[in-house]
Each structure stands twice: as structure tokens, then as C-alpha cells.
Amino acid sequence: MTRARFSGFTLIEMMIVIAIVGILASIAYPNYLESVRRANRAECEGVVVSLANVLERRFSATSSYAGGMPAGFGQCPADGGVARYNLAVNVPAGGATFTITATRSGAQVPDRCGDLTLTNTGLKGIVNANAGVAAGDCW
Numbered sequence: 001m002t003r004a005r006f007s008g009f010t011l012i013e014m015m016i017v018i019a020i021v022g023i024l025a026s027i028a029y030p031n032y033l034e035s036v037r038r039a040n041r042a043e044c045e046g047v048v049v050s051l052a053n054v055l056e057r058r059f060s061a062t063s064s065y066a067g068g069m070p071a072g073f074g075q076c077p078a079d080g081g082v083a084r085y086n087l088a089v090n091v092p093a094g095g096a097t098f099t100i101t102a103t104r105s106g107a108q109v110p111d112r113c114g115d116l117t118l119t120n121t122g123l124k125g126i127v128n129a130n131a132g133v134a135a136g137d138c139w
Contacts, residue, residue: 037111044076044085044102045139048118051087055098055120064095065120076102084108085116101127113138 051073055065069089072078076085085102102116114129116138124139 033110034112037108040076040084040108041111041113041116041138045116047073047076047078047085048087048100048102048116050078051089051100052098052118052120055089055100059120065089065091065098066095067091075105082106097121 051070054070054073058067058070059065069087073087075083075087083105085108086105088101088103090099090101091097098120100118104111104115112130112133114126114133117123117125117127119125124135126133126135126138129138
């Protein structure tokens with residue numbers, strides 16, 4: 001009498017594979033999210049520097065940074081889409097200095113680097129960042 005041979009995976013083998021996939025996913029997904037946030041931050045840094053250049057051109061022409069937010073610079077990304085950062089320009093009375101602040105929004109809110117700042121002197125900073133994070137780590 002011949003006995004039929006079954007081929008395939010046992011339930012134990014399947015459970016081991018599922019456990020391994022779950023462990024790998026629990027490690028990979030947070031790293032993926034951090035990578036996406038880092039890319040979004042880098043994109044916004046470029047927009048902030050471009051905004052600073054526009055303000056410097058304004059200062060060259062008028063000897064003042066005053067005049068409000070230039071068109072097209074209200075958020076990052078500047079070309080529209082879902083806002084990841086909202087941009088604001090603070091020009092104190094006299095118009096001789098400025099500070100650009102990029103405030104996190106949407107999916108970027110959990111970013112460890114907090115909100116980005118840039119002054120007319122080129123000083124790059126962060127506010128509302130996680131403890132132990134330096135501006136040099138984020139810019």
C-alpha cells in the first residue's frame with residue numbers, strides 16, 4: 001500500500017515566518033519614517049535659503065527687509081501640495097534684520113529636529129526640538 005506524500009508548510013513554520021517578518025517590519029518602519037522626515041526637512045531647508053536670498057535681494061534694492069512674505073513662499077514645499085512646514089518671516093521695526101521660521105505641520109510634526117530658523121546673518125537654528133538635538137544635526 002502506498003502512502004500519499006503531502007508537501008507544504010506546517011503551521012509552526014508559517015508562524016515562525018510571520019514572527020520574523022513582524023520583527024523586521026517593527027525595526028524597518030520607524031527608520032523609513034525618519035528617512036522621509038529627513039528628506040522633507042532637507043527640501044524645506046532649500047526653500048528657507050531661497051526665501052532668505054529673496055529677502056537679501058529686497059534689502060539690496062530698498063535697504064530694508066520689510067515688505068511681508070514674498071509670493072510663493074508660504075509653505076514647504078513651495079510648489080504646493082501638502083504643507084510639511086509653514087513659513088513665517090519676522091522683520092522687527094526698522095527692517096534691518098529678519099528671522100525666517102519654518103514650523104512643522106502635518107506628517108512632519110513628530111520630527112525630532114523641531115522647527116527650523118534662519119536669520120539674516122546666516123545663523124541656522126532649531127526650536128521645539130527633542131532634548132539633545134543640536135542645530136548642526138538638523139541643518
